[in-house]
Amino acid sequence: MNNDSPARDNSGRALSWTPSQRELERQASRKAIGRKKALIATLSSVIVIGSLIRLIVTSPGWQSVKDTFFDWSYGGEVLGAVAKGLVVNIRLTIIAAILIGIFAMILALLRTSRSAALTPFRLMATAYVDIFRGVPLLLVILLIGFGVPALRIEGLTNSVLILGTTAVVLTYSAYVAEVIRSGILSIHPSQRAAARSLGLSSSQTMRHVVLPQAIKRVVPPLLNDLVALLKDTGLVSILGVTDAVRAAQIASSRTFNYTPYVTAAILFLLITIPLTRYTDRVLAKSIKRQNAQGAA
Amino acid sequence: MNVLEVKNLRKSFEDHLVINDLSLTVPDHTATVLIGSSGSGKSTLLRCINLLDTIDDGSIYLDGKEISDPEINVDEVRKNLGMVFQSFNLFPHMSVLDNITLSPIRVHKVSKTQARDEAMTVLRRFDLADKADQFPDRLSGGQQQRVAIIRSIAVKPRLLLLDEVTSALDPVLVNEVLSIVRDLKSDGMAMVLATHEMGFATQVADEVCFLKDGNIVERGPASQVISAPQQAETKDFLRRVHEAGRL
Numbered sequence: 401m402n403n404d405s406p407a408r409d410n411s412g413r414a415l416s417w418t419p420s421q422r423e424l425e426r427q428a429s430r431k432a433i434g435r436k437k438a439l440i441a442t443l444s445s446v447i448v449i450g451s452l453i454r455l456i457v458t459s460p461g462w463q464s465v466k467d468t469f470f471d472w473s474y475g476g477e478v479l480g481a482v483a484k485g486l487v488v489n490i491r492l493t494i495i496a497a498i499l500i501g502i503f504a505m506i507l508a509l510l511r512t513s514r515s516a517a518l519t520p521f522r523l524m525a526t527a528y529v530d531i532f533r534g535v536p537l538l539l540v541i542l543l544i545g546f547g548v549p550a551l552r553i554e555g556l557t558n559s560v561l562i563l564g565t566t567a568v569v570l571t572y573s574a575y576v577a578e579v580i581r582s583g584i585l586s587i588h589p590s591q592r593a594a595a596r597s598l599g600l601s602s603s604q605t606m607r608h609v610v611l612p613q614a615i616k617r618v619v620p621p622l623l624n625d626l627v628a629l630l631k632d633t634g635l636v637s638i639l640g641v642t643d644a645v646r647a648a649q650i651a652s653s654r655t656f657n658y659t660p661y662v663t664a665a666i667l668f669l670l671i672t673i674p675l676t677r678y679t680d681r682v683l684a685k686s687i688k689r690q691n692a693q694g695a696a
Numbered sequence: 697m698n699v700l701e702v703k704n705l706r707k708s709f710e711d712h713l714v715i716n717d718l719s720l721t722v723p724d725h726t727a728t729v730l731i732g733s734s735g736s737g738k739s740t741l742l743r744c745i746n747l748l749d750t751i752d753d754g755s756i757y758l759d760g761k762e763i764s765d766p767e768i769n770v771d772e773v774r775k776n777l778g779m780v781f782q783s784f785n786l787f788p789h790m791s792v793l794d795n796i797t798l799s800p801i802r803v804h805k806v807s808k809t810q811a812r813d814e815a816m817t818v819l820r821r822f823d824l825a826d827k828a829d830q831f832p833d834r835l836s837g838g839q840q841q842r843v844a845i846i847r848s849i850a851v852k853p854r855l856l857l858l859d860e861v862t863s864a865l866d867p868v869l870v871n872e873v874l875s876i877v878r879d880l881k882s883d884g885m886a887m888v889l890a891t892h893e894m895g896f897a898t899q900v901a902d903e904v905c906f907l908k909d910g911n912i913v914e915r916g917p918a919s920q921v922i923s924a925p926q927q928a929e930t931k932d933f934l935r936r937v938h939e940a941g942r943l
């Protein structure tokens with residue numbers, strides 16, 4: 401801060417000041433308390449984590465587990481292949497996320513619409529969501545991955561990658577549609593009344609007033625679903641898609657060493673942990689914003 | 697010419713009769729003030745006029761045209777009606793300017809620049825020009841309600857419906873909102889408003905209607921209904937208002 405022209409608020413009052421003696425004492429004591437807390441946290445972490453590691457490392461089977469799961473030189477060898485597989489997972493996640501976003505939005509809008517003409521579609525959307533939320537993703541992948549090619553319909557793809565992605569999109573769209581729908585329903589009816597009383601039609605009200613607020617609210621839970629989606633793309637390996645899981649499987653079956661699985665897990669974590677941290681931050685921010693709105 | 701005519705209106709919720717055979721006429725450029733105790737049906741009447749609630753019987757005419765006809769295009773009717781709610785209901789994800797220009801641009805197909813120019817002119821008139829780019833949560837309650845009123849007149853309605861626009865506000869903020877309503881009244885805007893502020897009612901009302909159990913028990917100029925009520929119910933209500941210190 402510049403001493404010649406201290407920062408000022410709207411009314412021109414200086415924002416910087418010389419703290420009183422009492423405030424300086426308070427600051428010092430806050431610092432002391434902080435140091436004490438940090439010391440306790442460190443000590444307790446060292447003791448708890450240290451004894452856990454000791455328990456594992458001194459267990460009778462540790463040496464053989466170490467050789468078959470944590471063979472770092474072998475892990476380094478297969479890293480390239482597994483990482484190449486992970487690129488497939490990431491690409492699949494991005495493409496699926498876009499398709500899911502579109503499809504889920506349509507489902508959510510259908511389910512919340514009150515238009516008489518749309519009644520059959522509304523019923524279909526409801527049935528769709530009920531079914532796909534109730535069947536395990538792995539089953540959907542197997543049914544579509546093996547069922548569709550068995551139909552032998554001319555012109556329909558046999559690519560396991562496309563079929564696997566389709567299965568993921570179908571299932572996740574049902575989950576995401578429900579998240580979006582709950583966001584739409586969470587917008588207070590008075591917002592709708594205000595928009596309608598301004599002459600906006602019900603679709604204009606949805607588009608300009610309800611949806612923008614609803615989407616802001618559901619971003620944090622949807623980011624959670626994105627993390628889950630990335631992990632679940634690993635399930636398409638069952639169809640033979642060479643993703644990170646499949647690449648690890650191939651490498652480990654060659655040598656009967658499980659280190660490639662650990663390698664794949666670590667690579668997944670390198671992406672999911674930052675993404676999860678980011679989600680937490682977004683969530684904290686949105687809670688703060690909503691509280692501020694409530695207070696106003 | 698009457699802007700609004702309500703004839704023999706009936707409205708009930710389940711088996712609770714809220715508006716009972718109520719008739720009301722609002723000539724152009726005049727203000728009709730609804731007074732009456734809590735639950736007497738003021739909000740319900742306004743919501744019925746704005747077609748937010750469907751009526752059970754009777755008819756409502758806007759500029760001589762029946763709007764209680766189920767065949768009518770509700771969105772078209774609402775283009776001519778402005779409504780302001782007790783709880784402001786600004787759109788929190790839009791700036792003040794966007795709140796005001798949403799309907800002119802989307803519903804009335806005014807060009808963006810023209811809508812913004814007109815909005816800024818009104819904001820300047822009511823000392824809110826510096827808030828144009830703020831979001832509603834940064835405004836005081838009085839400022840939010842003034843923006844809500846400006847938003848409702850931005851579409852140049854034939855009739856403005858105001859439902860207790862000051863009752864969610866601190867007493868100090870009430871005046872800034874009432875003064876904007878007074879200004880609109882002197883511009884010649886026709887309005888129906890529900891209020892608990894008897895002093896304000898006396899100032900703006902061309903006609904005061906005292907509602908009790910969904911019916912108008914007494915009506916006339918403020919000098920009569922508020923200053924020299926005839927009916928026992930009106931006297932009783934005004935005495936209670938007086939005791940609460942709001943006269």
Ligand SMILES: Nc1ncnc2c1ncn2[C@@H]1O[C@H](COP(=O)(O)OP(=O)(O)OP(=O)(O)O)[C@@H](O)[C@H]1O
Pocket residue numbers: 709710714732733734735736737738739740741860
């Ligand atoms: N949606 C609804 N469902 C059921 N009853 C309702 C509904 N809306 C209003 N009522 C009832 O109708 C009656 C009249 O309510 P209304 O809100 O019109 O009163 P008011 O005169 O505006 O009162 P206040 O001065 O407290 O705002 C009340 O008894 C209320 O409980």
Ligand SMILES: [Mg+2]
Pocket residue numbers: 738739740859860
């Ligand atoms: Mg009311």
